[in-house]
Amino acid sequence: MSENYILQMDNVTKEFPGVKALDSVQLHVERGTVHALMGENGAGKSTLMKILIGIYTPDQGVIKFDGEELHLANVKNALDKGISMIHQELSPVPQMTVAENIFLGREPSIAGWVKQKKLVENTKKLFERLEMDINPRAKMEELSIANTQMVEISKAISYNSKLIIMDEPTSAISEKEVHHLFKMIKSLKKDGVSIIYITHKMDELEMITDEFTVFRDGKYVGTKHSKNLSREELIQMMVGRELNQVFNKVPAEISDVALSVKHLSKQNKIKDISFEVKKGEIVGIAGLMGSGRTEVLESIFGVHAADSGYIEIHGKKVAIRSPRDAIASGMGLLTEDRKLSGLFLPLSVEDNMITVNIDRYIKGPFLDKKKIATDCKKQHNRLKIKTPNLQQRINNLSGGNQQKALIARWLLHDPEILFLDEPTRGIDVGAKTEIYNLIFELANKGKAIVVISSELPEILGLSDRIIVMQEGRIMGELSREEASQEKIMELATRELVNN
Amino acid sequence: GCGQEAASKDGSSKDGKIVIGAALPDFDDKWLSYLQDGMKEYASSQKDVEVIYVDAMNDANKQLSQVENFISQDVDAIMMIPVDTVSAPNIVDRANSEDIPIVIVNRQYEEVDAATAYVGSDSLKAGTMQMEEVAKLLGGKGNVAIMDGVMGHDAQIKRTQGNKDVVEKNKDMKIVLNGTAEFDRAKGMTLAENWLQSGKEINAIVSNNDEMAIGAIMALEDAGKLEDVVVAGIDATPDALDFVKSGKLKVTVFQDARGQGKGGLETAIKAAKGEKVEKFNWIPYELVTEDNVDEYIKKWE
Amino acid sequence: MQRDIKITEQIDTHTHYRKLQKEKASHFLGKYGMLLILIALVVLMSILSPTFFTSGNLLNIVRQMSIIGIVAIGVTMVIITTGIDLSSGSVIALVSVMVATFAQPNSYPLVVAIFIGLGIGLLAGVINGTIIAKGKIAPFIVTLGMMTAARGAALLFSDGRPIGNLSPTFTFIGQGTLLGIPVPIFIFAFVGIFSYMLLNHTKFGKYVYAIGGNEQAAIIAGVNVVKYKILIYGYAGLLSSVAGIVLTSRIASGQPTAGTMYELDAIAAAVIGGTSLTGGIGTIGGTIIGALIIGVMNNGLDLLNVSSYWQQILKGAIIVIAVLIDSRKNKKA
């Protein structure tokens, strides 16, 4: 019986001070299968995987791997035993080359002397096998996020492990790479490799996984076959209740033009960008990776100045040289990378919320702490942020809850124009729905909203109007009625096809 | 003046000027700044003499580098106050091997006769004189606290050694406390405050320099114990002389900074001109107490 | 499980600091851990030296530490922003000679001297902050440059000599007492309370933490990072001035060599007090405790007449061990 299983984790408990991340959970993975691990943000998926790869030690529990009991002292141990992992948080060494990153810790060497050529050759061979086209000598920092992710994937595969853990490998890559990855997974499966696959994307379940296990709040809920799975049932398992329709769009009253962007250009990154957003309107920006969507929002917001063009707010031309100016003119920006440009990791949830809005709490020379506490508490309840209290360090929250706290930051400030760049990246279904409803609510209050999303269903479900970009240019606009996934893709790739 | 600077850019004595390299250990040191004054006064009274002053910042290695720089500049003579007297012979050898006369000032050591000349006095002597006077004031008995300068510096080593030699000779005297205040007034004050809190009976605080002694006096005054404790310093700085005058600082030792500076430079110039110079040019220490303090106050005016 | 925690710590750069406040219990220890070490040190010294635990000596310690303490408070804010200030000691020296020049009896009114003193430090701090914030140069390098340059300026200005003969009204600042308590302690307390309010109850304070927590995020959130960095370094410079004025008044002379290495003591006080060099974390209370630990150590070792060589060895060891114990304790909790 147990030979069928490459991995059996039983009664695993892991407590962090203040949080019981895992409460006596189990995970059984059959040999040569792809096993999905599902659950809301903070369910404990990554924690269990970090235990399996030797980063954390469980407080309790038995782990049997490949027939023998597993006691890991460190990551190297796990790698040696035949377990490798694609981590949820990308962690390249930016200054080192692709080849050096892939073989970090196991460089081909004689007496410590690294054989540089061999290193590059090995990488080339690996890439050939995986049909990847990345220069092994390129510096990691020069790669796009998608390619960085692909390098991490190939790195995990290159260990030739018996079990590969993939923690949200598709959260930052596009269609093409996803297909590529699935191909790799299938071929690995054929070679008898087992895979644990973590994702928040339901459709992926059916496409490549054999079984899935669901966790909720650190507890084991159940394990099922992926075939014949109903989405409703899965969601029920994950959130413990039924979720209504994901996009509950209430049409808002669309009135005057709030923001109009005129002929914005910047080097060769964005070219002659003009568009308008009206009060109550949700405008989506779609495009392939690197199409410059983020750059557009960041230029408008004054993060890096545009070379030419200007911006009008409520019909008045405004000069925006910094995010400060942008905020003063009534704009807000939820950035796409919360770690890099959103969170104050060592600070409390409360302090993270009030940064933009702080001027409103000044009473005499001091801050009105009572008012801060009540206002933040309101957001805490409204967004259902999972945290014991608002004095908790935000670093201790799961990704989804961190994202909610950042949304709270802008809700507190209540800008007239709100830019949301990938607002639901790495967020589970339950939370996603909540965030969507929130966006609709804001639009109904007459806010002008611009959303960037790489998930087409999301952009289709949210937007009144969709702008499609390609290589820094606006390729066209689609109304809610005429928009479809196919039409967006057509615009996003039109010129490429023509070429 | 300007002319002199221009000459330095030529860097040699070819235009008839005599260039003297002055390697000083520490420009931050107040006493040495008076010595430098003495040199400058003398230099400005001399025609066709240019002096290049360099500061080793109490780093023997840096001093060696600076002397090397002098050698590569081909100066006519070097006047050096060694950062420390152990590495000095080596530096002197360097100059000798390039046939550049080198005059050692202020800090004496055993092999100093390898240098062209020595101008100054014996550092150990300052410590001895200071403690002998303290011993006299204490009637040859009592508890002594010694306040060291920056540990490992020439003045600290020799002055403290001198102090200890005297205490050893006086059976009824004892060193009860010993700590460093790094030649600094604030640190001297702090150290004295802490000593006073220690509850040990202290009859004298003997300090490696005046600044620390003044710090000690301030701490003693604050604690109302200045009457009971003899404080002694070294250097006879203008500040210190005021304290001697008011009877708070019982002893200090005058070392003729200007005299040494002038004497050293004079000797170096002579050597540069190829004139014969005396090997040893003693400039003695002088004990300063309330009795003779006015004499010294005048010197600074 | 001991090992596990170790690895956790490696994986996340912030875990180390996170641990400090993770839970109420460990929060308590994190916050008061150093206080316990301070108390332990006081108890130890009291046992070793009968005169240590007397009100006179304890006042003594606080007075002695007030100068480093004042500097350390400014340095704490700088470190919270992920910066560092190596120039404090030299700025003290520059302030010292300038103030002394203007605090001669019957020359200028006292306020002139004090304003000039405060102005110098503020200026030095603002220069630091401006180059760091606008030039985007590492604070270590900028303040290292200022450290060298300000010392040179102090020496140049005073010609390397102390400036004595200060007016008695001026020397009251450092030497006087009010209600039996030395004036420097009042100044220290005032600076401490003022800075505490500033850091915990004002926008300025929140921005200090925000800049240290994530500078990029602070920019996006509309914080004028350049301006606030200049203000923060300016404030640190200002506190160096205050320290310089107290010091000058206390020793009744302007000293171009004053304050040597004070920056290191101040940084040590801040870090011992729990300020994190990686930014975003630190408190005024912690820093004051850190300063007192250093003060107790210096005083105790002097009282015990430990030789100055051994004092240095012990001080080095105690600093490291204190921080080590503190971080261990947090792990256990």
Next chain:
Amino acid sequence: MQRDIKITEQIDTHTHYRKLQKEKASHFLGKYGMLLILIALVVLMSILSPTFFTSGNLLNIVRQMSIIGIVAIGVTMVIITTGIDLSSGSVIALVSVMVATFAQPNSYPLVVAIFIGLGIGLLAGVINGTIIAKGKIAPFIVTLGMMTAARGAALLFSDGRPIGNLSPTFTFIGQGTLLGIPVPIFIFAFVGIFSYMLLNHTKFGKYVYAIGGNEQAAIIAGVNVVKYKILIYGYAGLLSSVAGIVLTSRIASGQPTAGTMYELDAIAAAVIGGTSLTGGIGTIGGTIIGALIIGVMNNGLDLLNVSSYWQQILKGAIIVIAVLIDSRKNKKA
């Protein structure tokens, strides 16, 4: 369930790093910018002082800088890992007095003295590294503690006195010449080449960059970060030893006060040479250029007879300006 078409963008996560080396052109300037500044400084000095550009003086500069240069190479590696080493100067002093004790004529064979010297520095470095890596204490604090303690140990061991009378075979290391070139320059060159190889062609070197670039990445790749940190600090300590031996031999005496503030010069050399205090970036070549810039500056200012006070002011300013110009140039390109 229908598969949703998905588009993903290129997230701008790495802007921070990208800026550093965005284009080949700025890459070039970034790499050679400081070399240009060095050349500019040399030209300037040659114009101002005719004796500057003579082979004697140039050799002089290199010889003088070899000690700081050797230290700076070790410090560079430490800084690449996001660390810092403040203890170098004090370790030099401790090595100096120990070596001098064992290098008396007719006492021990030369190798004994040298091995003891190297051992002391290595040990100090390993202690630093162990506390930093295992104790997870900030390098600033650990090496500050070591700085204080090692100085105390040096003073204790030598009773505060320089130790002279060294054997001539020993003094050859610092004073001798081979083929007309001073021995310290050979040692400097050897250390430079060896360290270059180590940093660029070995696992050790890769891990130095990996730990500095992203410690977490190194850990999850199974790199024994603790071990390598210990080795890196150990190597830095070893190079402090080498510097200490050369220095002792050069001045023919063991000095408990030797090396004061050398750590700051070494760090300045590394940073001027392009090593980033935020880790992951730095080269041996850059550091050597940085050391030479400091050397040229010291030598030139002395040659020009600039007063010591002004020298300090200028040095402070030059350090900042050099780094400022360098960073400007990168931005423009």
